[in-house]
Amino acid sequence: MQRVIGVETEYGLLGRTRTGRMASSEAAQWLFRPVEAHHRSSNAFLANGGRLYLDVGAHPEYATPECRTPREVVLSERAGDDLLVSLAERASEEAAAAGTPVTLRLFKNNADSFGNSYGCHENYLVERELEPESAAALLTSFLVTRPLLCGSGCLRRGAFVISQRADHLHDSYSALTTRARPLVNSRDEPLADPARFRRLHVLAGDSNLSEYSSWLRLASTEAVLSLIERAASEPRGQLRADLERWQLADPVAALPAVARDPRALLTTQSGGRMTALDVQYAFAELVARHAVADPTVMETWLRVLDALDADDPDAVADIVEWAAKRRLLAQFRQRHDLAVDDPRLAAVDLAFHDLSSNGLARRLEAGGVLRRLTRPEEVRQAMSRPVSPTRAQLRSRLIVAAQQATRDYSVDWMRFAVHDLPGGGAGPADLTVTLGDPLASVEAAVDELAARMLDSPRVRATGGFRPPGSRPDWPSR
Numbered sequence: 001m002q003r004v005i006g007v008e009t010e011y012g013l014l015g016r017t018r019t020g021r022m023a024s025s026e027a028a029q030w031l032f033r034p035v036e037a038h039h040r041s042s043n044a045f046l047a048n049g050g051r052l053y054l055d056v057g058a059h060p061e062y063a064t065p066e067c068r069t070p071r072e073v074v075l076s077e078r079a080g081d082d083l084l085v086s087l088a089e090r091a092s093e094e095a096a097a098a099g100t101p102v103t104l105r106l107f108k109n110n111a112d113s114f115g116n117s118y119g120c121h122e123n124y125l126v127e128r129e130l131e132p133e134s135a136a137a138l139l140t141s142f143l144v145t146r147p148l149l150c151g152s153g154c155l156r157r158g159a160f161v162i163s164q165r166a167d168h169l170h171d172s173y174s175a176l177t178t179r180a181r182p183l184v185n186s187r188d189e190p191l192a193d194p195a196r197f198r199r200l201h202v203l204a205g206d207s208n209l210s211e212y213s214s215w216l217r218l219a220s221t222e223a224v225l226s227l228i229e230r231a232a233s234e235p236r237g238q239l240r241a242d243l244e245r246w247q248l249a250d251p252v253a254a255l256p257a258v259a260r261d262p263r264a265l266l267t268t269q270s271g272g273r274m275t276a277l278d279v280q281y282a283f284a285e286l287v288a289r290h291a292v293a294d295p296t297v298m299e300t301w302l303r304v305l306d307a308l309d310a311d312d313p314d315a316v317a318d319i320v321e322w323a324a325k326r327r328l329l330a331q332f333r334q335r336h337d338l339a340v341d342d343p344r345l346a347a348v349d350l351a352f353h354d355l356s357s358n359g360l361a362r363r364l365e366a367g368g369v370l371r372r373l374t375r376p377e378e379v380r381q382a383m384s385r386p387v388s389p390t391r392a393q394l395r396s397r398l399i400v401a402a403q404q405a406t407r408d409y410s411v412d413w414m415r416f417a418v419h420d421l422p423g424g425g426a427g428p429a430d431l432t433v434t435l436g437d438p439l440a441s442v443e444a445a446v447d448e449l450a451a452r453m454l455d456s457p458r459v460r461a462t463g464g465f466r467p468p469g470s471r472p473d474w475p476s477r
Contacts, residue, residue, distance in 0.1 A: 001229065003125040004066040004390050004438045005218060006074050009207055009357070010059040010118035011084060012107035017100065028058040028101055030091045031084075045411045047400050048385050049392025050080060057220070058119050059379045060106070061085055065392030070149055070218035072388045074211050075374050079382035081108060085355050086383075104332075108207045109152065109353035110164035113346075117168035117183070120207040120217065124200040125192065125438055130232055132198060134174045138228045138243045140251045142283050143183045143204040144219070145276035148262055150217035151306055152206035153322030155349050158341035159260065160329065162322040165208050166259035172208035172251050183251070191413040193436035196398040200225065209353065209361035211373035212319035220301055224283055230290065242286055245270070246279055262308060280305055318371045324364060325352050389441040398433070401450035407458065418449065420458045428459040 015027025022030075032042045035052060043053040049065030061153035067073045088104040111117045126135070147163035154164045161167075169184040185201040192199070202221070208214035213260035231240040246253050249267045257264040258276045265273045284301050286344035287293050293301075300319070307315040332348050333340070352360040364370040379389075386392035398416045402409040408420040408428075416433050423429030431452075433445050 001127055002068070002439055003222070004068060004277065004387055004388075005125070005222065006064045006066055006123045007073055007077050007214075007218070007399065008061060008063040008119075008121040008123070009013055009077065009080060010055055010061045010120070010352070012109055012112055012118065012228075013058065013060055014105055014107070016103045022102070024058040028054055028060065030058060030095060031087050034087060034090050034095065039364070044356060045395065046077065047403070048076070048382060048387075049396045049397055050076065051413075052080075052083065055095050055118075057116065057118070058088075061256065065386045065395075066390040067388040068390060068439075069388070070215050070222060071227065071373065073218055074215045074381050075378060076213060078211065078374050079387075082379060083383055084146070088356075106355040107155075108209055108355055109197040109350070110207055111154065111168065115301070117165065117181075119165065119203055120186075120205050121223065122202040122205055123272065124202070124222065126198045126200050126225070126229065128190075128194070128196055128198055130198060132184075132186065132188075132200070133173060135200065135225075135228050135232065136186070137247065138231065138240075139202075139221075139224060140172050140183060141200065141246045141248045142224050143268075144248060144251050144254045145258055146204070146220070146307060147206065147259060147322070148276055148280055149220060149301065150206065150208060150213040150319065151259070151322040152208055152353075153325045155329070155346055158339075159257075160337055161259040162326075163259040163264065164254075166255040169204060169255055172194060177382040180348070182236055182395055192438050196436075196437070206321075207353075208321050209355075209359075209365075210319060210321035210324065210370050212371055213321040215373055216297070216300055216304070216319070219288075219293065219297045220283075223287045223297060226292040227283075227286055227290060229377045234359065235279060239290070244336075245272075245415060265384045274401075275395050277305060277308055318369065319330050321361075321370075324350070324361075328352065328360065328364070331342075346354050391435050391440055393441045393444050394446045397446055397450050398453075401453045405458070407453050408460070416446075416449070417454055421456055422459050463472045 013024060013027050013031060015022035015030060024431055032054060034231050035044050036042055053061055056062040056423045062084065064073055064076035064080060066403040067076055076337040084106050088106055091104055092102055105214050116134055151163035153160060153162050158389045168181060169183055170180040173184050173186050174182040181203055185203055190197045205217055231243055245268045249269050254266050262277060263275050265275060267273055294324050304316050304320055307313060314327055316326050317323040329345055329348060333345060337343060361370060365372055399411060402418060407418050409418045417430055419430050420428045431449060433449055
């Protein structure tokens with residue numbers, strides 16, 4: 001089926017003043033001041049169709065608009081990174097002008113020094129007929145071994161592991177998202193017409209600064225999901241048997257084992273023994289046999305697996321994030337003759353994820369060591385408009401019209417409502433448009449409402465909310 005894909009990224013935030021470290025809530029307040037001034041809320045849908053908000057624990061979170069291809073998601077995700085960086089820079093400028101210097105640093109990682117974890121969640125549109133628990137069961141072994149392709153890597157007690165999230169996932173499939181995080185969330189929240197669609201909500205991935213790692217994470221998963229959909233249409237067919245062959249006996253125990261040793265032996269439900277590399281080769285072979293991924297995806301996927309099979313991760317350190325970081329840490333340790341648990345290595349590990357231009361991943365990218373998939377100009381465009389012909393374009397059209405006309409409006413993934421249009425009586429009328437199809441980018445009702453917001457007078461109830469006559473210029477500066 002045609003599908004839309006999206007990613008939600010939670011960021012680490014560190015704020016400092018002259019007197020020391022700020023509380024996370026205070027740092028978040030400074031970061032979101034321009035957002036609240038522009039949208040009158042710290043939970044805002046943007047003109048590019050994405051969503052920016054504060055999550056639990058004062059974590060900034062950005063959700064990409066709906067996209068049709070993995071590359072479009074990577075482009076939209078990079079736009080979100082740059083939006084957050086622009087917010088941090090602006091907050092520092094405003095704090096300095098107010099005489100209270102503040103430095104804000106954003107980190108695109110998945111764990112802090114206190115043992116807290118924050119996520120990078122993937123969303124894949126699937127048809128309502130797909131049975132979610134069965135699909136998740138077939139997907140699990142792929143997700144457990146997927147860090148070989150796209151883990152971000154980190155140091156744990158002096159040892160390097162290839163995935164930051166592996167130690168923080170405790171179930172294969174459940175509705176929980178915090179205390180016992182699963183690989184796949186079971187909550188039925190399609191954010192679309194529930195009679196037609198489901199949303200497969202994957203919590204298993206690391207956040208990536210390597211654009212190729214992020215792209216391969218999404219592209220390979222989308223391809224495996226297409227296999228599962230095909231198997232679901234023929235439940236007693238050979239494809240389903242091929243997929244079931246690789247189901248693991250204990251996926252939760254396998255997660256940290258793979259993160260610490262990609263060659264660790266895993267046990268399948270049938271009692272077989274194989275490595276994570278064996279599992280990934282098997283899925284890649286099935287994807288190639290059934291032609292559900294384009295040749296570029298297969299070429300990149302197999303290039304990574306072949307390098308790891310040859311025990312040469314440095315050969316793919318230009319695209320695989322954990323390999324790039326491991327090499328960087330090894331070079332730094334050798335140069336300075338450090339012990340494996342030297343705290344300076346932990347500082348380098350964290351600096352890798354700094355989103356500013358001084359961050360080590362960004363510097364590796366600028367130097368050509370990490371390959372880039374997107375172009376700076378298209379990222380700048382993606383900061384202010386959707387990149388894909390999906391529902392995001394409809395949402396964007398309504399938001400832009402409402403902001404131009406300084407309307408009182410509310411918006412979520414599925415609905416847009418304007419509250420100050422002329423009604424039949426003396427008071428205002430509410431008018432709502434429902435956007436139930438994430439694949440739709442043309443809708444007559446949207447065009448009509450956008451025109452009406454621009455052309456009609458603004459009416460408000462006595463004592464009601466009135467939008468300001470002018471708005472700050474964030475995010476366009």
